[in-house]
Amino acid sequence: MKDRRRDALKLEEALIRHHRQAVPRDIPSFLPQKVMAHLREEAMRQKSSHANGSRVSGLVWRFAGVTCLIAILLGVFGIETEVQTQYQFAESMVDDASSLEFVQDLGIL
Amino acid sequence: MVEPLKDGPQDSEIIGRVNAGDVDAFEWLVHRYTPLLFGIVSRHVPRDRAEELVQDAFVEAFRSLESYSHRAPFSHWLSRIAVRCCYGYWRSHHRNAEIPMSSLSEESENWMNQLLAARSQEAFESEAARAEAAEVLAHALGKLSPQDRMVVTLVHLDGYSVQEAADLTGWTVIGVKVRAHRSRTKLRKIILDLLNHGRRGA
Numbered sequence: 001m002k003d004r005r006r007d008a009l010k011l012e013e014a015l016i017r018h019h020r021q022a023v024p025r026d027i028p029s030f031l032p033q034k035v036m037a038h039l040r041e042e043a044m045r046q047k048s049s050h051a052n053g054s055r056v057s058g059l060v061w062r063f064a065g066v067t068c069l070i071a072i073l074l075g076v077f078g079i080e081t082e083v084q085t086q087y088q089f090a091e092s093m094v095d096d097a098s099s100l101e102f103v104q105d106l107g108i109l
Numbered sequence: 110m111v112e113p114l115k116d117g118p119q120d121s122e123i124i125g126r127v128n129a130g131d132v133d134a135f136e137w138l139v140h141r142y143t144p145l146l147f148g149i150v151s152r153h154v155p156r157d158r159a160e161e162l163v164q165d166a167f168v169e170a171f172r173s174l175e176s177y178s179h180r181a182p183f184s185h186w187l188s189r190i191a192v193r194c195c196y197g198y199w200r201s202h203h204r205n206a207e208i209p210m211s212s213l214s215e216e217s218e219n220w221m222n223q224l225l226a227a228r229s230q231e232a233f234e235s236e237a238a239r240a241e242a243a244e245v246l247a248h249a250l251g252k253l254s255p256q257d258r259m260v261v262t263l264v265h266l267d268g269y270s271v272q273e274a275a276d277l278t279g280w281t282v283i284g285v286k287v288r289a290h291r292s293r294t295k296l297r298k299i300i301l302d303l304l305n306h307g308r309r310g311a
Binding site: 005016017 | 136143147148151156160164168221233243245249262265266267268296297300304
């Protein structure tokens with residue numbers, strides 16, 4: 001058992017030594033050019049997605065403004081006409097006995 | 110062969126120009142740091158994938174260049190990206206592995222026996238330099254999880270300190286310390302199993 005452990009340590013040491021002394025192969029001379037070609041494509045993609053993004057965000061803000069205006073108008077309309085959605089909902093259900101019980105449980109009627 | 114560029118503008122100046130939109134300026138950094146990244150990557154992934162991973166590391170660096178804070182040297186920041194690309198490679202490889210690892214070749218098993226029988230330090234070093242060592246090492250590391258593989262390679266094979274390995278991976282120091290101990294134990298067990306298997310076959 002001790003011999004095997006000693007052998008395992010010896011093998012481990014050899015593997016570590018091999019790893020540290022391994023000479024990396026020569027770097028291909030075309031690698032920097034290949035990387036830069038890829039990066040220029042990447043830069044083009046980033047530019048076009050920024051342009052699209054700014055167009056989309058412009059649209060989103062315009063819609064957001066319109067949506068807020070509609071929400072305000074609806075709110076004012078609701079206050080002015082005294083809409084009571086809960087009551088109106090309940091009214092539409094009064095004809096049905098089980099629904100009447102339901103709305104009474106909810107405390108609306 | 111690509112030689113690192115020693116002259117030329119400083120890294121900070123180049124980074125400023127790239128962030129201002131001058132993509133071509135990044136070429137200085139590519140030429141300057143390709144040897145560093147190639148050295149890191151070729152020690153962590155199979156040699157035929159090294160070019161691809163170096164490219165991935167530079168692309169990632171380009172994408173996140175605005176986040177470089179200049180607190181640490183650019184080479185450290187870039188090394189961290191390269192290490193994480195290697196880790197990403199092994200995670201993806203581990204997830205997609207469909208074919209189980211084949212057993213060692215007969216040459217590698219014979220090599221292990223010759224190594225253990227080496228009577229002198231010189232013979233031992235000569236055996237350690239042989240190509241079969243690479244196959245045995247790759248086989249042993251292939252049995253570890255990607256996280257264990259990364260930590261054992263950085264700490265025990267490359268010789269980084271726990272703090273340095275934590276900086277490179279972005280993991281906590283205590284996490285790296287615990288994993289380094291556990292993964293080394295696992296590696297030793299794998300090596301022991303290889304030896305026992307080799308002896309049974311002999």
